[in-house]
Amino acid sequence: MISAEWWRKNDDNSVSCFLCFRGCKIADGHCGACGVRFNEKGVLISPYLGKFCACAVDPVEKKPLYHWKPDTLIYSLGSIGCTMNCPFCQNYRIARPEKTLPLTHEITAYELVRNVRDLNLDSVAFTYNEPTLQAEYICSCAPVLKENGIAVVLVTNGAMSSEAASEIISCMGNDGAVNIDIKAFNDKAYRMLDGSLGTVKSNIQSFVQAGIHTELTHLVVPGINDNIDSFAEMVEWIAAVSRDIPLHITRYFPARNYHEPPTNTELLYFMASIAKGKLRFVHIGNV
Numbered sequence: 593m594i595s596a597e598w599w600r601k602n603d604d605n606s607v608s609c610f611l612c613f614r615g616c617k618i619a620d621g622h623c624g625a626c627g628v629r630f631n632e633k634g635v636l637i638s639p640y641l642g643k644f645c646a647c648a649v650d651p652v653e654k655k656p657l658y659h660w661k662p663d664t665l666i667y668s669l670g671s672i673g674c675t676m677n678c679p680f681c682q683n684y685r686i687a688r689p690e691k692t693l694p695l696t697h698e699i700t701a702y703e704l705v706r707n708v709r710d711l712n713l714d715s716v717a718f719t720y721n722e723p724t725l726q727a728e729y730i731c732s733c734a735p736v737l738k739e740n741g742i743a744v745v746l747v748t749n750g751a752m753s754s755e756a757a758s759e760i761i762s763c764m765g766n767d768g769a770v771n772i773d774i775k776a777f778n779d780k781a782y783r784m785l786d787g788s789l790g791t792v793k794s795n796i797q798s799f800v801q802a803g804i805h806t807e808l809t810h811l812v813v814p815g816i817n818d819n820i821d822s823f824a825e826m827v828e829w830i831a832a833v834s835r836d837i838p839l840h841i842t843r844y845f846p847a848r849n850y851h852e853p854p855t856n857t858e859l860l861y862f863m864a865s866i867a868k869g870k871l872r873f874v875h876i877g878n879v
């Protein structure tokens with residue numbers, strides 16, 4: 593079993609977790625806000641490390657990554673849990689499961705290499721749910737993946753703590769790639785999603801500065817982040833980090849507890865025209 597990292601025990605037998613920005617203080621017998629990290633008698637355990645409920649081979653463009661190994665397939669794994677809590681989550685059945693899901697794929701580092709190689713692939717994506725929750729597994733697999741020329745991709749909400757981000761970055765090396773969700777560009781919207789804009793901005797900068805190929809996804813959700821001024825401000829900020837960061841502007845469909853109609857496609861095209869004035873690569877998705 594892989595041990596959980598990024599935590600400390602407190603005097604009252606609670607534990608404090610530092611894997612993501614939330615910094616949960618977890619009482620004995622309880623779990624953190626992600627639903628997958630538990631305090632068992634003063635020890636933080638993460639029983640789903642290395643265990644997955646979804647396993648597929650996807651085109652890399654589906655992550656979405658359009659400027660990294662184009663036209664290739666990628667071995668893709670998803671587990672359960674999330675460090676945010678979006679009411680419109682498009683993957684809520686595994687990110688925020690209401691009942692216990694069977695984690696049918698328990699995969700060691702060597703089995704992971706064999707699975708990827710048997711399919712003649714050279715990359716693996718941690719996707720579908722929040723991959724930060726598999727950080728210890730990803731870092732434990734990294735040396736053997738590297739030895740075998742297998743690159744790591746994360747499709748993430750970018751809400752990991754700076755400590756976790758820097759360890760993940762050094763494990764990935766700069767042959768991997770990330771797609772980071774930038775869900776809105778104001779603190780109020782991020783609070784509605786139980787997230788932290790400041791953390792996401794800082795992690796985007798860290799991945800880019802480390803030389804890891806980074807693309808961003810912005811799901812446009814009516815009533816949450818469809819304000820044009822805020823969108824334009826976000827694009828300015830991305831361009832100041834780098835004009836070469838690809839931005840995917842994607843269409844929302846009703847899901848989980850959010851029932852507004854799908855995003856108006858004209859709005860997506862208008863947003864794309866604004867973004868193209870500042871960024872070199874702008875893509876519209878889910879239309």
Ligand code: SF4
Pocket residue numbers: 609610611612613614615616623624625626627628629674675
């Ligand atoms: S990963 Fe985040 S949400 Fe989960 S227990 Fe740790 S601090 Fe809390």
